[in-house]
Structures are given as structure tokens and as C-alpha cells.
Amino acid sequence: MLQVTPTLQIDERELEFQFIRASGPGGQNVNKVSSAVQLRFDAAHSPSLPDDVRARLLRLAGRRATGEGVVVIDARRHRTQERNRQDAIDRLVELVRRATEVPKPRRPTRPTRASKERRLAEKQRRGGVKRLRGGVKGED
Numbered sequence: 001m002l003q004v005t006p007t008l009q010i011d012e013r014e015l016e017f018q019f020i021r022a023s024g025p026g027g028q029n030v031n032k033v034s035s036a037v038q039l040r041f042d043a044a045h046s047p048s049l050p051d052d053v054r055a056r057l058l059r060l061a062g063r064r065a066t067g068e069g070v071v072v073i074d075a076r077r078h079r080t081q082e083r084n085r086q087d088a089i090d091r092l093v094e095l096v097r098r099a100t101e102v103p104k105p106r107r108p109t110r111p112t113r114a115s116k117e118r119r120l121a122e123k124q125r126r127g128g129v130k131r132l133r134g135g136v137k138g139e140d
Helices: 027-031 051-064 081-100 113-131
Strands: 002-005 008-010 015-020 036-042 070-075
Touching (some): 002 081, 015 081
Antiparallel strands (some): 015 036
16 A cells, blocks of 8 residues: 555555656667556546545646546656656655645735725826827927
């Protein structure tokens, strides 16, 4: 079980790992060893997640979530398969932990009377400056 928060755990059997070849530098190893990890977590059908956390997780995942609600995390930072696997798990746990935080609701505010008066006074002043920019009437 992966401990996300004190009250939320994800069963490791819900995670699916696929090992693929990593691109980039690595010498002779890069073409032979499948050290990159692709972690798949079916968030849409996970019994471990409450509905509100599931919705926030899919929104936070963005492009990492497929249309079916599967979160896909690619880990290829490290040279070994095990370190990449742990990196993918850590990134998933952090993403789910962020999804458990309930956002503070926005409370609409209104401008104060003083701020409205300051704004209108500034508009008056700017208008007066522009009025003074008119052409000069001179003698012909």
C-alpha cells in the first residue's frame, strides 16, 4: 500500500508498470536496456480515491491523463530501472497528495468607496491634462 496521506492509501496492485527504452545519452547501454518506466494508474475506476479527489486529480494531471481517466507518468531521469520506478511512484503520490487539498473557495469582493473615488479623481485629472493639449489659437 502506498501511503498518500494519513487517511488515503493506494493499493500497489492498481499500478501498472511498463519498462521501455529511454532516449538520450547512455552509451552502449541506451539501445539494450529498458530502464525508462511508464506508470499507469486508472484513477477513474480506482476504489481508493474519493470522488472529489478523483476529479481534482484528473484536472491536475492535465495531459498526463488519458480520455478514459488513466494517469500516465513517464520516468526516465535515472539510469536504473528501479530508481525510475521509484521516481514514477513518488511523482504519482505527490500528484495525488496535491489533489487531496481542498481549494479555498473564492469570495467575491467589491471595491471600497475610497478606491472608487481615487479612480474617478485620477480619470478627471488625466482628462484635464488631455484637454489642455488642444491646439493653440494664434494670430493669422
